[in-house]
Amino acid sequence: MMGMQITILTWTLTEGHIDYDIEMGEPPRQPSPQPNIDAEFFGPGDHLYRNYHTGLDGRPCDADGVYLPPGAPPPPPENLASDDWTPFRNRAEFETGGMPAGQINRLLDLWASTLAKHNDKPPFADHRDLYEVIDSSPFGDVKWQFVRNMLANPTYTNEFDYRPYREYSTENDQRQWKDFMSGNWAWDQADEIAKDPSTLGSTFVPIILGSDKNCFAHHDGLAIIGFLAMPKATKEHAEEPTFRNFRRQLFHSSLSKIFNPLKPGMTTPEVTPFGDGHYRRVVYGLGPYIADYEEQVLLTCIIRGRCPKCMAPRANLDQDALCRCRDYVEALIREGPLGDIWNEVGIVPELVPFTNDFPRADIYQMISPDILHQLVKGAFKDHLVEWVEKYLRHVHPKRHAERIMDDIDRRIAAVASFSGLRRFPQGRGFKQWTGDDSKALMKVYLPAIEGHVPTDIVRAFRALLEFCYLVRRNIITEDALVEIEDALSRFHHYRELFKTSGTIPTFSLPRQHSLKHYVQNIRLFAAPNGLCSSITENKHIKAVKEPWRRSSRYNALGQMLLINQRLDKLSAARVDFMRRGMLTGTCLSTAMDALAPLRISIDEDLEIDNGPTILQAFVQLAKTPQGKKRAQTVLALAEELDIPHLPDLLGHFLFQQLHPDDPRDSSDIPLAECPRYLNKISVFNSASSRFYAPSDLSGIGGMRVEHIRSCPSWRNEHSRHDCVFVNTDSSLPGMQGLEVARVHTFFSFSYWGDVYPCAVIRWFDKVGDTADKDTGMWIVRPGGDANDVPEHAIIHVDAIYRAAHLIPVYGREFLPRGLKYYDSYDAFRAYYVNKYADHHAFEIAF
Structure with a gap:
């Protein structure tokens, strides 16, 4: 689950580079007193336990802020009709609303042409007519309630952590960090808030911030709150220190004004509805700030070239130094000569960070990794x-x-x-x-x-x-x-x-x-x-580029804001309609198909999977066999692959499947003892592996689907035969329990009523017992006997873990011109097992 967090973005328009040229870090903070611990096992199998904060423990309450007994159900939801599309008349009208004006007009024109013979007309005359309906929607009106709107969104019901926690492994009591609320910052904030007895039982909601200096909000959990158009001056005055300080202080003053409505709720709990139907007493706090270095300089009021987190000297940033902190910086500005503060500490003393206007907010600590x-x-x-x-x-x-x-x-x-x-x-x-x-x-x-x-x-x-x-x-x-x-x-x-x-x-x-x-x-x-800035940049296209393209390009800012407001209304309406079960069944547009499938395609070889979390990898063949396009018998496949002894390999494979407890190696089993199968087979050009890879782009449960290709003609150009990791001993870590193989084909057959999905592979042999000491990657070479005859085998697809990526060991030789990437696996004698292919490969190929 994600932490209880709200991410808010601002865009700063036309903000120039910060040209101040240019050590100290935070004096040790006193550790917070340890509260009573509420420990619970977490997840399947009691492998993890969490110590929850007992002061701010996210207790549900009623609309008046009175805490409910443990286990009390939420109030019954408002009984809304499942056919009320207000302000639209039906689903088709709603689905049309998200298109650009030109597409809407084109669609309405085509729509009208089909209705003319019935003496009828489409529901809207043109895009302006439709936009008037969207503008009348009661959903998504900002009214500075965007934080409450996010908290009340039922989409996030199962994705909130309502209280700070510390997570440990039961095996060794080792702590681990995952979601935001498992970090020390959220716990320390809760400690500080809980010193006020009136806040006990509340829910801490950190507001995670982000901005971009050029122009510029992760799903509906990230919102645009402003386009800050910073003033310009003539070239004569643009570089004057007073004007530059004015612009920077204007940025901070603007942020302070924007977040001021949240300030009362940072010390006094506010009763707020949540997506699970409960009310909770909420205490807000300004959380980490996501920004690139130029914005970090602007935010922390430091000299360009200095570190926003510590006070290391500009000439030797990696020197050990104290961390910056708000109290220390304020004391320096009060007591020290301003020129010394500029030169020795790297701070612009005339500027006041916006965080100084809010409780518990320290901009130096708030700067997040990027x-x-x-x-x-x-x-x-x-x-x-x-x-x-x-x-x-x-x-x-x-x-x-x-x-x-x-x-x-x-x-x-x-x-x-x-x-x-x-x-x-x-x-x-x-x-x-x-x-x-x-x-x-x-x-x-x-x-x-x-x-x-x-x-x-x-x-x-x-x-x-x-x-x-x-x-x-x-x-x-x-x-x-x-x-x-x-x-x-x-x-x-x-x-x-x-x-x-x-x-x-x-x-x-x-x-x-x-x-x-x-x-x-x-x-x-x-x-x-x-907390990476890629989160904020992901919405840059939807929030800036697409509205810009929809605008007339003249005085575009107002048009872009209006477009974003309409998109917010449509998004809020979609959440409400989904909650009422109105967006299932028929009439799904392409846009809706892209938003709500179980699996979302990233490219033709990779999908993210929003299905349930399953830790064990699962491989299955493609749904459709190749039929007459490929071999249909074992002997025909042996001829197609140029592996004459393929029937013998299949016999050994069947013996292993029928006698799994036989201790002998398959190569030592006489062929006379092996079953003989030469009948019909089905050949497939691919298989898919579904596995748990939460560190990569994956579904909500961390699942990912990967397609493994093995076909004689890929895109009608060349053959493609991918490599795979094969499980050989799951009790051993990393590559010690894995082997690498190249798939020549996938096929299945039925023997005595059982279907066997298989892969014909060529093994790769590991070079050495450990990874290469320079690159950190294992080296493998194509397996073969003393006469370089390839070492083939048939394995069950259940033995395959996932696809593997190999990169040649190029050595000191220069590559010949004209070498094609699709010949890579045939042209070299040794290969690195690329553990950097993705984050899951890095976690298993060590």
Whole structure:
């Protein structure tokens, strides 16, 4: 479940760069007194237990704020008609409302043409007529009640944590951090609030904030509250310190005004309805603020180039330093010379953060981690990837450096296809890099540079990648925190080669320095997965780009706000209609199909699955066999695959299935003892694996569906035969209990009334007993006997865990031009098992 949190965004228009140039961290905070603990087992099997906060424990109450007895049901819901589409007359009218004006007019024109012969007309004359109906809707009116609207949304009934908690494993009493309310910050806030006896029993609701300096709200749990158009000046005055301070203080003053309606509820509980039908007494608080570095500078009123979290000197950001805190900064401004505060502490003393107007709000502590900008775009893409290019140009003649970089691009382009993995046909050769591009490059870059750069650079990349993948986990344990600190230490050690070689002059880079604060931030706010700026950017398209395209482009801001208001009304109406069961059955438009299926397609090989959580992977063949397009008997399949001994492999497979307790290896069983089957089979071009992968893009329960391809013609161009992880010993960790194989085909057959879904595979052999010490990835090679005859086998699809991705071990050789990515699995002698293919692979291929 997600934490009880509300995410609110503002957009700051035309905010320029912060050009202040330019140490201290927080004096130790006194730990909060330990309240009485309410411990409960959590989840299946009593493997976890939670210590819940007993002061703010989210007790239900009635509409007057009187607490209900434990287990009391909520009041009966309002009896609303299941056919009342007000302000629309029917579902078809409602479904039409979300389209752009041009599409609405086109649809109404076509609609009218079909009704003309009946002397009838469509329900609306044009888009303006429809918009008037939307504007009259009682749903979604802002009236500064958006927080209450979110809390009352029944969609989130099973996704709220109503009280702060600390989660532990029953096996070793080790703490773990997952959802927001499992972090120390929510617990400490509850401790502070609970000092007032009138708040006991209330529900703490943190307001998670976010903004973007250019223009700029996760489902309906994220709302736009403002477009802040910051004033401009003439070029003559634009850079004057007084004007720049004015603009920045205006930003803070605007935020203070916007959040002021919540201020009374930050100390005095407000009775608020929730989506489960209960009322609760709510205490609000300003929570973490999601922002890129430029916005962090603006928010914390610091000098550009300094850290918003600690007071390390600009020239050596990674030096150990105290954390910033509100009380200490305010004391410095009261007592110290303003010039010293500017130069020594890196603070603009004339500015007052908006958080100073609210209780328990410390902007320095509130700054949250940002995986996208700090790790993916920052430390990886803008730093290490660029440094490799600079290093090659620094140590090699220009022409040879260019040749190496061309080969790195060819290596990236030669990587085989994999579900959810973006391909780079031209390597890195394009200018407009998105966050998704950088994430995709992280998955394939390390093997591409190995052999062209020194070992320390390879190990620096490995350390950074491991850091990124560890902090991106859905659940972070105390052991994982140790691993994160170890990865950071290794990264700091191996990156030194870039400085000693003269490639770069300094490591004092704010985004890269932020890695030092991740462990502290994880303890405060739990897994950073839920606090990344990619959450805010995901709604950028819906909230800004699409309204901009719908506008006339002239004085567009007012039009965009009106479009967003109408979309909010339609969204609120949809929630209400769904609650009344009115959006099921027939008349589902394509848009509704995209919003509410059990499975949502991401690409043709990958889906997220909103079904229930199942920890054990499940593999099944495609629904439709290939029929006459492929072999229909065992002998025909042996000929198609050029595996003459396929009937013998099938005999050994059947013996294992019929005699699972036989201790002999299948190769030692005489063929005379094996069943013989040569009859009809059904061949399939793919199978799907459904498995639990909460750290990746997945359904509400953390489930993910992946398609494994094995077909002679993919997209009518070339064959495709994916690789898979095969479970060989589930009692062993990681790759010790897994093997890698390549699927030649999927097929099924019936023997004595039982259907056997199978895969014909070629095994890969592990090289060594551990992962490669430089890249951290296991190396495998195609299995074969002493004469290089491939080692094939037939396995039950139940033995398959999921797809595996392999990247060639390129070595020091340059790739020939013209090598195609679909030949990758046939062209090399050894391969890395790519544990960076996705976060689930990272968790199993160690």
